[in-house]
Each structure stands twice: as C-alpha cells, then as structure tokens.
Amino acid sequence: MVHTDGLSLKKKTSRIKKVLSSDNVDPAKLKEFAISRGGLLNDEIRKQAWPKLLNVNVDDIPKKPDAEVLKGHRDYNQVVLDVNRTLKRFPPVDLIMRVLVNRPELHYYQGYHDICVTFLLVVGEDLAFALVDTLSLNHLRDFMDSNMDRTKHMLNYLYPIIVGTVFCLSWLITWYGHVLNDLRHIVRLYDFFIACHPLMPIYLAAAIVLYREEEILSNECEMCVLHGLLSKIPDNLPFEQLISKAGDLFLQYPPPDLANEAVLTFRKKRYGLDTLQIP
Amino acid sequence: MAAGPYNYSYIFKYIIIGDMGVGKSCLLHQFTEKKFMADCPHTIGVEFGTRIIEVSGQKIKLQIWDTAGQERFRAVTRSYYRGAAGALMVYDITRRSTYNHLSSWLTDARNLTNPNTVIFLIGNKSDLEAQRDVTYEEAKQFADENECSAKTGDNVEDAFLDTAKKIYQNIQDGSLDLNAAESGVQHKPATPRNPLNTDQTPSKEGCAC
Numbered sequence: 001m002v003h004t005d006g007l008s009l010k011k012k013t014s015r016i017k018k019v020l021s022s023d024n025v026d027p028a029k030l031k032e033f034a035i036s037r038g039g040l041l042n043d044e045i046r047k048q049a050w051p052k053l054l055n056v057n058v059d060d061i062p063k064k065p066d067a068e069v070l071k072g073h074r075d076y077n078q079v080v081l082d083v084n085r086t087l088k089r090f091p092p093v094d095l096i097m098r099v100l101v102n103r104p105e106l107h108y109y110q111g112y113h114d115i116c117v118t119f120l121l122v123v124g125e126d127l128a129f130a131l132v133d134t135l136s137l138n139h140l141r142d143f144m145d146s147n148m149d150r151t152k153h154m155l156n157y158l159y160p161i162i163v164g165t166v167f168c169l170s171w172l173i174t175w176y177g178h179v180l181n182d183l184r185h186i187v188r189l190y191d192f193f194i195a196c197h198p199l200m201p202i203y204l205a206a207a208i209v210l211y212r213e214e215e216i217l218s219n220e221c222e223m224c225v226l227h228g229l230l231s232k233i234p235d236n237l238p239f240e241q242l243i244s245k246a247g248d249l250f251l252q253y254p255p256p257d258l259a260n261e262a263v264l265t266f267r268k269k270r271y272g273l274d275t276l277q278i279p
Numbered sequence: 280m281a282a283g284p285y286n287y288s289y290i291f292k293y294i295i296i297g298d299m300g301v302g303k304s305c306l307l308h309q310f311t312e313k314k315f316m317a318d319c320p321h322t323i324g325v326e327f328g329t330r331i332i333e334v335s336g337q338k339i340k341l342q343i344w345d346t347a348g349q350e351r352f353r354a355v356t357r358s359y360y361r362g363a364a365g366a367l368m369v370y371d372i373t374r375r376s377t378y379n380h381l382s383s384w385l386t387d388a389r390n391l392t393n394p395n396t397v398i399f400l401i402g403n404k405s406d407l408e409a410q411r412d413v414t415y416e417e418a419k420q421f422a423d424e425n426e427c428s429a430k431t432g433d434n435v436e437d438a439f440l441d442t443a444k445k446i447y448q449n450i451q452d453g454s455l456d457l458n459a460a461e462s463g464v465q466h467k468p469a470t471p472r473n474p475l476n477t478d479q480t481p482s483k484e485g486c487a488c
Contacts, residue, residue, distance in 0.1 A: 078349075082298050082321055110299065110321045148354045165353055170323035178323055208336045224342050228327045 012038065016045055016152065025052050031195040035247065038238050039191030043122045046187065051161050052181035053194050054134045061273045062102065070097035075108040083113050092116040098129045099136055106136055106144040111170060115140070120184055139198040143173045156262035157202050157255070164223070167231040168205040175201055192243050199255050200246060207245035208233065286332030287331050288336035290445055290465040293439075294360055294392075296384050297369035298377040302403040306361050306369065307345045309435045322347045326354050332440060334447045341439065353387070360391035364455075364463030365442040366389040370418075370432065373410040379419065394462065395455045397445045 007015070019029045030049055034041060051058050056229070070076065076097060083091045093117050100108055115135075119128035140254050142150040151173060155165040170178040175193050180186050193200055209216065209230065219225055288337055295303045303328065308316045311328040326345045346356035352448075360366070366388045370377040381400070388398055394463040402413065449455035450464065455465050 078299070085300070085319065085321060108350070110347065111323050146351075148351050152354060165325045169355060173323065178320065209346055222330070224327050224344075227325070231326070 007036075009038065009041065012036075013041055013045070016040065016049065020045070020048050020052070026117075027052060027055070034186070034191040034195035035243070037244075043187070046191070047123050047127065048235065050131055050135050050190075050194060050217055054131055055139055056130045056134050060128065061126050064094070064098060064126070064129075065101055069101055070094060073097055073100050075100055077198055079108060079113065084254060092120045092128075095125050095132065099133050102133060103136060106141075107146050109143055109148075109173060110141075111121075111145070111174040113175035118175075118177050118190060121183065122187055124216055135194075139193065140173075142198070153178060153262065154199065154202060157199060157258045158205060164226065164230075166193055167227050168202075170231075171205050172201045176204075176233070179231075185235075185239055188239060189243070192246075197250065197255065199251065199258075203246040203249045207242045208237065208241045210245070211237070211242060284390075288467055289337065289338040289339045289450075290467065291339055291364045291443055292342055292362055292463040292473045293343040293365040293367060293442065294388075295343065295345045295367045295369060296356075296388060297348060297401075298371070298374075298380050298384075301348065301371040301374075301377050303344050303348065303367075303369050303370045306367070306401070306403060306438070306469075307343055308437055309459050311343070312377050321349075324352065324436075325359050326467050330439075332443055335445050337447065339443055339447070341443065343464070357387065357391055360388065362461035362463045363392050363396055365397045366392060367399050367401055367442065369401045369403050370413070372403050372413050372418075373404050373407050375412040378402075378413045378418065392462070393459070393461055395449055397442050397449070399438055399442045399445075421428060 016030075016033050019025060019033070030053055034049065034053060040049050051055075058119065070093075079093055079096050079100075083096075084092050092113055096108065096113055099116075100106060116128065116132055119132050122128075123131065136144060142154060145151075151169070154172060155169060158165045158168065163256075176189050177186050180189075189204070192204075212230075216229060219229055290333055295307060299321065302319075304322050305316055305319050307326075307328045308314060311330045322345055324347055328343045328345060329341060331340050333339070337465065344359045346352070346359060365403075368381060368384050368388060370381055371435065372378075385398070388396070392398075400418065402415065402418050446464065450457065455462055455464065457464055
C-alpha cells in the first residue's frame, strides 16, 4: 500500500519507530506522522506516541486513589449510570473518576465517557488516566466548564461555513466517539486531533458536510430532515481524504478569522437576526 | 418541499423532555421503530424521529425532537421547545429524583412553549414494578394539578396518540389557532401555502421549517 506522501505502510512504521526510539523524541516529527495518511497506524505505536504528543511522563503517573475517594465524587452516580448504559464490557468509570477527583474544577459531561473509553481500549487505565487528564486541561477544557457557554460558542465557529450546528455537538465533544461505530476510524481521528488545534473537530465537521454537500442539498429543506441527515455519519466516509480537507480548511480559514465571524453570528442570534433558526 | 401531494394533512411538532436516563430515547425508538433498544446510548444535544399516525381519519405526521437529559445540555435543548404542539414529560417510576425534578421541567415547558401546548406526563419503566419508587396515584395527582395526563410507560403508543388526539381536538374546537406563529402545527392542504413560522426567512424557496 502506497501512501500519498510516498511512504509505504512498512516504511512509515519503521520511521515512526525510529523517531520514538531516539532519546529526545521530536514532537514536531510525531505530529506530522499523526496527521499524515494512516496516522499512527496501530495501537502499539499509539501507546508510545500519544504520551509524547501530549508531553505526558509515563513514569510519573499518580497512584490510583481508593475506591471510596472515587465513589465520593459529586458526579459518581451519573458517570455509573451513563457508562452502564452502553459500555458494559469496558467500563471507564474508574478512569473518569480518577480524572474528576484529580481535577475538582472540571465538570463531567455526557459524552466525556465516549472519549475515555477509546483511551482505555487503546492504552489501558493508568496511561489513559495520564493522557485524558492532560487532554482535559487542554483540548477538552472548554467542554468541562460548569455550563456549556464556551462549547456553544465553539459551535458558532461553524456558522460561517454552513448553517445550524447542534447536529454536530456530539462530534465536537466526543471527538466523534459517540457517532462512529468502527474503533479503527475513531483512533485514527484521535491521532489527528491530539496533534492539532482544539478546534480541529469543527474543521473536520465542515469537511464532512462539504463532502456530503450534494446529498444534503438534494433533500427536503426542512430543519428536522436536515438535522437527521446531518447528524448521522455514514460509516464508509473516506476519512483520510476528509482529514486532509480539514487541514486545508484550517489553513484557509484559521481560527482567528473564524472567531470574528463567530462573534458576528453570536450577535445575530442574540438580536434575532439569524436567518435559519431552530424550529 | 413545495411541490407534490402530501400523504398527511397535518404536522405536529413534539418534544420529549425529562431527566437523563428516564428512557426518552427508548420511548421514541419504541414508538417509531416498535422495538426496544436495550443498549440505548445517551443523547447529546437533540435527536429526531418521525411517524405518521391517524386521528379521526386524518393522517398526521409527528415530528418528534428527543432532547438530552443532562442539566448542562438544557442550554442547547431549550431552543427546541419553541413551537412545540406537544410535550412528553418523562420520569422514571423507579427513581424518585426524576419525579421530583418534574416541576423544573414543567416550568421550562410552560415558559418556552405556547399556552396551547399539550403536555403529557409519562412514568416510564412500568415493567420494573418491584423497584417502583413513585406510585401511579401520586403522579396522577401531580398531573391533574398541572393539567397533564399521567401515563405508565407500557402504553407508549397511547402516550403519543393521546397527545395527538388532544392537539387535534384543540384544532377542531378552535382553541388552537393554526395561523398563530409557533402553534407547532402545520396544515398541509392539497396546495401548500406559506409556512406558518413566518418569523423566519427561509434559506430556500419553499422551506417549511
């Protein structure tokens, strides 16, 4: 299998391994691998590369607190309830509680466990804790406020590109873990997101909508029909192509440009000037 | 959207609200697919379902918005209450806390919908009789006080249909004005007329949302 950047799978694997085995791992190089075709390729590599990308020291992971401490947290019951519904085989309850106990200022949201379970499956609980703990202070931080104001604001970034945004709320706050069925697709996207700006899931959303443009426009122009169509992601999307498109959009419309548009959108909504309102 | 005959005469917009884990999405799934979804994932934001039913010989399309239950999502879901003709307010008969929170859901529903919106109370999970935490009588009293109708979850079909009957009745006796903005009902005569929600500028000709 030949990749667009000219690297075969085998070559890419050996190059990543070479970078990982050096004493001073170059994060920029790793980022390149995480973004380029195929991402970090397999879970064995991910176990080593994700911590490096997030600057996590794997030899210094805090000990797991006692069960009583985890159970004593304000969100424990809700986490158990959420997790038991869908993730009976790999319950990330302890993982989630470890982060929440460690970071009392962070608030649990429904969807957080979709992210946690992916890390649990790929790297195991201890390392997953260290990675998710770091992500929660960075990429996921805005989702973990006591309210959703900043999350809603992030959705406004999509307005300049298309209309209506709630359909992709779950894409953003679960990094697509809630809506994709195939774990291989999910971890590939996680390679990409870990290596990129926190708004990259929004750019991917735009890339997905643009890719499906024809299909979407050929449907009834009815908010509910569109919502149903948009919110369901087909399983067979060409994710490599979409990742590359998202990267292009990011360069073409960098976050500062969109931030201005997002403020305008917010004002429009606030003063009722929005052209397409939720029914 | 603008062209073609409709195989239904009305569209009723519904919302389903209530605490997380009470079974809102399962009710919707049961109603639209006639199947129980055992491993029902939580809803993030809103989801949507539709089914055509018949009331008094009229075909009615129900557009049902299923909302996320977690408190923090209310900031997003509240904007979907507007223009609902029916609201199904759901609690879990095995968890009293979900019943205790009903007044807050009702406040939201009353404040964000119109006075004619039909609000139905549904106690779900009636199959778990042994774990019952809220009696039917108690809920019935609450519903009467608040002009809702209590319904145990095993009659899912009835909950959706009775709500539609009540809405239809309101149309028939004139208490629900179809021309009012945000009535949550669209009439679909043979020749479609302008959408009812005239406060919106459709992005395309004939957009009926």
